[in-house]
Amino acid sequence: MFMQTERARVIVHYYRFDENYELWNVWAWPDGEEGCGFPFEERDAFGAKAVVVLDDMAGATRIGLLLRRSAGGDDWAEREVGHDRFVEELDESGDAEVWIVEGDERLYTDAELAWRRRRPRVVEATMTSRRTILATINRRSSGDRRPEPTLTTADGAVVPIAETVAVGPRAYRIETAAALSVLERYVVRDGELPEANVTLRGMFDDPEFERHYAYDGDDLGATYAPDETTFRLWAPTAEIATLALYPGGPDDAPEERPMTPSRQGTWIYRLPGDRHGLFYTYKVLIDGEWREAVDPYARSLSANGRRGAVVDPARAAPDGWTAHDRPPLAAATDAVLYELHVRDATMHPDSGAARPGTFLGLAEEGTRTQGGLPTGIDYLSELGVTHIQLLPVNDFVSVDETDRERLYNWGYDPAFWFAPEGSYATDAQDPAVRVRELKTLIQALHGRGLRVTLDVVFNHAFSAGRSALEKLVPGYYFRAYADGRPANGTGVGNDTASERAMMRKLIVDAISYWAREYRVDGFRFDLMGIHDVETMRLVRERLDAVDETILLYGEGWVLDTPLPEERKAALPNARLLPRVGFFHDRFRDGVRGGVFDAAERGFVGGEGARAHDVWTGVVGGIDYGRGISGHAAEPEQTINYVEVHDNHTLWDRLALSNGDGDETARAAMQRLAAALLLASQGIPLLHAGQEWLRTKRGEHNSYRSPDEVNRLDWSRAASNREHIDYVRGLLALRRSHAAFRLPTAEAIRSALRIVDSPAGVIAYTLQGPANDRGFRIYAAAFNALTSPVSLQLPEGGRWQSLCDGSRASDVPFAAADLADGLLRIPPLSAVILCKS
Missing domain, CATH: 2.60.40.1180 (Golgi alpha-mannosidase II)
Structure with missing residues (x-):
């Protein structure tokens, strides 16, 4: 766990084979902030030592480290091999100690392991095709040393080598005389260097790998039954896999059970008895190193996701769960979305909620402000929207579930995709509670005629290095550029590889699970343009098998990730994805001005500027004619909006582009924007509080700002009732007059x-x-x-x-x-x- 602290101290040990540390230094930064340099001031038995002290952590959840040599006036004359490394854990004092070995991309937190890795060795040998292996050593080759590797199978059979070619001072390519097999284990030996197992990193995109290892079953994770729980893990590159059980609780010593290899790269273990509430993890041996990881398919967790948990769905459901139905929805364009953060809804002192910031707090009935304005679920049910779009409620990293009021985060830093977030539960320690209480909220919203949409984040993980996916199958679930750098279209350095069969399966399985088990009525995909078209088609197909009225939409931005343009689930390819909606940023920018220029005035604040972009939303994003064309084949593919959690609220944006002075004019502009939004074809989305002129005090990126910035200000709602009434009236107008929500492009054009x-x-x-x-x-x-x-x-x-x-x-x-x-x-x- 990364302890939140104002001041962090990291001791960095560094070993170089030439033992020359002159001019080398550490560049360190709180993630997302500016960095600074720290010299190596001491020598120790390991090598050189630097002490990094960062005084302004400001809620950062990890620390970046980079080793560089500064010479000749150039601070960046040379960088250590590899990429940015991150300190992912601090102790209770805000301290950490790490070890780095020249030529090794790992950041070691175990001193003994770092000492073992300090000797010259092959740090990685990777099969890159069926006739090539790329071997990387951690020490630069001297001019007189030529690699003379041998290659064998795991049982010692020699594999003939046709040629060995140096590809740099630390790497060489082995070309074999005959084709290799992804089903075989190979070992590289190079002189006196320790032997290295050959990994399949370079073969993950090869059809042979997918043919043999793409698991097609529906039982990954822990499958509960009253008399037996079956654990199935996909880990095709592991040499050994064990199931670690924690019957005494998540902090007790584990009992380990060997798992049995099964089909298509999976491992299986059947545990008799009723195991509801049992905590567990997996341990895998890969390249001589044991790794422990929580099950990526875990349905629930211990506090802060340290252990997976077995849960009996029947014991984790509220009364009446199996009997309740989804509210009706005749057509997708009948939907009106309302984007809401669970915590924001009830954290204000005037919300009236007894359990603020929780699933149950939002589900409470009868809550009022001191002035009598309904709040929470009562307010939502009276407003006139059809869908409550919840910001991420699956497990994320950045809020301590044992002290949930201390930190805030939107939740776009996922750790586990099948388990609810514990900071929204009244008891994060009990794995059944978070499941039951989220279902209670969904059931309550359904009971008020409101459907529920989940904001899901599959495009990246909080950290690739900390991710259970990377620990269990290193290199598989995340994309890389051609030069080996981690893909960074998401901006967080770990784009997931949805085009690979098992990442695609995880996405589809998780969506199917939420739709079936939690009766979720829609899904909003964060940065959907990172994903591939085929994955999103398959998600739509699986949802249709559950209920064809379930909505599917997302952010279709074109992002720089190593996927061919024609395969990206992005706006230019919308017509390849029928019945998948896309956020319509042209309409947003047309109404309010571009988000990247806060001074630009759009239609409502600029005396009609950018009217053409607004028209594309008015007609529902379709090709209408008269020079108005958009991305959508049908209006259900267009999500019109003027503000969301990202960027400034409309009220704050109009203050920047039009001045703070005349609030009467700003309020009129905001009402005009609401009318444009709700009288346009397509599917409209409102940001919570937009209807009462929500402000975030000018903050444009409040993802970790405190509650005082993010919470819904119910006192502001009470003082702006006339604006709420206006939007409520527009919603009633749209609902009662079907002409404003036509279902087809043909109907709109007519x-x-x-x-x-x-x-x-x-x-x-x-x-x-x-x-x-x-x-x-x-x-x-x-x-x-x-x-x-x-x-x-x-x-x-x-x-x-x-x-x-x-x-x-x-x-x-x-x-x-x-x-x-x-x-x-x-x-x-x-x-x-x-x-x-």
Whole structure:
């Protein structure tokens, strides 16, 4: 566990084979922050020693280390082999001690192991094709030493070598006379150097590897039954695998049971008896080193994910769980999403929740502010949205589950994908509690007619090095660039490799599990563009097998990850992914201005700027004609939004681009943005609190900011009820008038007609199915100018008002003011009309 601390101290030991440490130093930084250099000031028995002291950790969850030689005025004249290393654990005093060996990418925390690794050796031998092995040594070759390796099978049979070619001072390539097999174990011996087992890292993308090792069963992890629990682990590169049981609790000494090799690279162990609540891990022997890891398929965990746990689903479910149903959803475009962080919802003192910050706190009924405004689930059920999109609720690293109020995080640092996060549970120590309480929340939301969407993060792990995936099958689950560097399209240095069969399987299995076991109604994929098209197609297929009304959508940004462009599940490939939605950033930036330039004013704050981008959202992201085209084949592929957890809230952004001064004008701009969002085709998404002018005090990236910045300010909601009522009215309007949520591109092109308008105004008419009051013809106009505009409607007749910029309703509340046949639209306002 990385102890959160204001000040961290790391002792760094470094060994070089030439024992020349002159000009070498350590560059260190709290992850995500700036770094600084520290010299090697001492020599010890191991080599050289530096003391790194970082005084401003500010909530960082790991420390980066890099060794460099500074010479001739160049601080970066040379870097130690390998890449950034990270200190992942501090003790209770905020201290750590690590050892580094020249030419070895590992960061050792075990002094004895580091001493063993200090001697010259082959640090890695990797099969890179069926006729080549790349061997890397940790000591630079001297000019007179030529490698003369031998290659054998694990049982000693000699494998003929055709050629050995040096590929650098520390590496050479072995070319074999005959094809190698991924089913065989090989050993490299090089003179006096210790022998090294050949790994299959370079073969993970080879069809032969997948053919033999891609497991096709549905029983990975711990499969519970009252009389027996079966453990199945996928670890094809392990020489030995054992099951470590902790019957006395997660901190007791383990009992180890040898696992039996099974088909397609799996290992199996059957444990008789009722094992509900039993803690366990796996231990694997890989390349002579034992590694212990929690089961990536663990359904629940001990506090802070130190051990996996066996859970009986029946004993981890609330009363009535099996009898309740999903709320109905006729079409995807009927959905209105509401993005909410579990902790944010109830941490404010005026939330009225008895168990703030928890699953159960959000599920509480009858909560009110001191002024009587409903909060929590009562507020959500009265607002008029259809789906509550929860920021990640699967297990993540950055909040200490035993002291959950001390730190905050959004949760985009996943550790385990099948288990709920313990910091949202009332008891993180009991593995059944977090399961039961999340199900209680989902059941409560379903009972109020609200569906539940989960924000899922499969594109990266908190740390590749700490990940159970990397420990159990090193090099398999994460992508690398051609030069071996970890892929970094995600910005955190460990893009997952969804195109590989078992990473794809983990994603699909986890999504299927949440949909079936927790009855989740939708999934929002974080950085979906990192994943491949085929994986997302398969996810959609598996969800359809559960319930075709389950939503699937994500962030389709094009990111720099080593995957061919045509295979990325990104916006340019949206038409390859029917019934998968994409966040529509063109609409967002059109409405408010680009997120990378806080001074840029979009449509609502810039007197109609970027109207063309707004139009792409108004028509649902489809190819509409008249120069308006988008990514979507159908409107259900478009998620329109103007703010989410990322970047500034709209209120804060308008303060930056339009000035803090005139709050009345800013509020009008925000109402105009809400009307544009909820009167556009596609699927709209609201950020929690957007309807009451949510502020994060100007913070644009509050992922680890304190509760005072992130929590929903229920007192602010109480003082902005007129804005809530306006948005509630727009939601009712959308719900009651189907013309604003047409299900197909063909219907939109047929029903929506653009009305010629002056610059700064967007206007259209709609002709849709009649609602229960007989209304089927609509006109909508959005004036981003600071002066009123009069507009000639293409159709006459008796129009009635559904929205006038300050009021909105599903039922007409006034006759439209059409003096001389002209519609008058106030400044910074939306007007929506209807007629039979």
